[in-house]
Amino acid sequence: MLLKQLTEACGAPGQEGEVRALIRSEVAPYVDEVRTDALGNLIAVKNPTSSGPKVMLAAHMDEVALMILGIEKNGYLRFRPIGGIDPRVLVAKAVLVGEKKIPGVIGSKPIHLQKPEERERPISIDDLLIDIGAKSQEEAEKLVKLGDCAYFATSYEEFGQDKVKAKALDDRVGCALLIELLKDSWEFPLYAAFTVQEEVGLRGAGVAAYQVQPDIALVFEGTTASDVPETEPHMRSTSVGKGPALTVMDRSVIPHPPLVRELIELAQRQGIPYQIRRSNTGGTDAGQIQLTAGGTKAAVISVPCRYIHSAASVMNKQDFTNALKLARAYLQSLQERKGEQ
Numbered sequence: 001m002l003l004k005q006l007t008e009a010c011g012a013p014g015q016e017g018e019v020r021a022l023i024r025s026e027v028a029p030y031v032d033e034v035r036t037d038a039l040g041n042l043i044a045v046k047n048p049t050s051s052g053p054k055v056m057l058a059a060h061m062d063e064v065a066l067m068i069l070g071i072e073k074n075g076y077l078r079f080r081p082i083g084g085i086d087p088r089v090l091v092a093k094a095v096l097v098g099e100k101k102i103p104g105v106i107g108s109k110p111i112h113l114q115k116p117e118e119r120e121r122p123i124s125i126d127d128l129l130i131d132i133g134a135k136s137q138e139e140a141e142k143l144v145k146l147g148d149c150a151y152f153a154t155s156y157e158e159f160g161q162d163k164v165k166a167k168a169l170d171d172r173v174g175c176a177l178l179i180e181l182l183k184d185s186w187e188f189p190l191y192a193a194f195t196v197q198e199e200v201g202l203r204g205a206g207v208a209a210y211q212v213q214p215d216i217a218l219v220f221e222g223t224t225a226s227d228v229p230e231t232e233p234h235m236r237s238t239s240v241g242k243g244p245a246l247t248v249m250d251r252s253v254i255p256h257p258p259l260v261r262e263l264i265e266l267a268q269r270q271g272i273p274y275q276i277r278r279s280n281t282g283g284t285d286a287g288q289i290q291l292t293a294g295g296t297k298a299a300v301i302s303v304p305c306r307y308i309h310s311a312a313s314v315m316n317k318q319d320f321t322n323a324l325k326l327a328r329a330y331l332q333s334l335q336e337r338k339g340e341q
Helices: 002-008 017-030 116-120 137-141 169-182 203-212 257-270 317-340
Strands: 033-036 042-046 055-060 065-071 077-082 094-097 102-107 129-131 149-152 157-159 163-166 190-195 216-225 297-306 313-316
Touching (some): 017 169, 017 190, 042 203, 163 169, 169 216, 169 297, 190 203, 216 313, 257 297, 257 317, 297 317
Antiparallel strands (some): 065 077, 094 149, 157 163, 297 313
């Protein structure tokens, strides 16, 4: 299954090679050109010489991860997060370290050994270590080197009613959507950019957009869902199971209002469930794409995911299906307009 392969692959910001190779093998049969730029973005192209608006689809390949910064004399590993990770979600999580994917566990002082004042304060990254079973610094250094990345060791699993549990749904769900869209036949220039380094500042997207210089851009994301206990309904950014989310504003972008309205009207006409993302925090690659060169009409279609940037996120398969339906409906509308010209 494609989403299983994508989420179980490992790709920290700047270390997206494993994910990129998987995506390249999936999309190559369906495109006219596939290339990797100097930063590591993978750009797949259909119909580059056709007439019509130049459309860019984008999703980022990288995921939040941990970087090894020190090896203790007793063999434990010191680390820091790459991207936004809450230290509270790290304790006792299984990880895979480095290219060899050495198994490890993130540990801290057991609660029954903590002083009362230690139990009262939030846990810090400095309180955590990765245990790879090594007895000494020398033994650990044979397995791991400074600068290696550690990833959550989470397997893809389907459970409950149409639910999926996996790591890195932000944004392998977007990558899966792009791959499915590339399998369809389109008659206008279509560029799919699988971008790098989104989690550390939307770095790859601007480089990709500068090369493509699209007329229209759709960005696909796995966005935060906050439909959890003790969150008031009006404070829920998105809810799992209520359809893809459309962004009207976030920290990085105000999407092109006419394009957002068009997506809403398409969803309503075709009976595709959707929701408005009710938060102006966070950011996506749209923020860089929109501002590149002469500017681009951009919009964001997101799949709601609970517990993003943790060891296990949760999404609804129907939200994925409906995001795909909405994207296809929009691209089909572009194609029909092209035929009327």
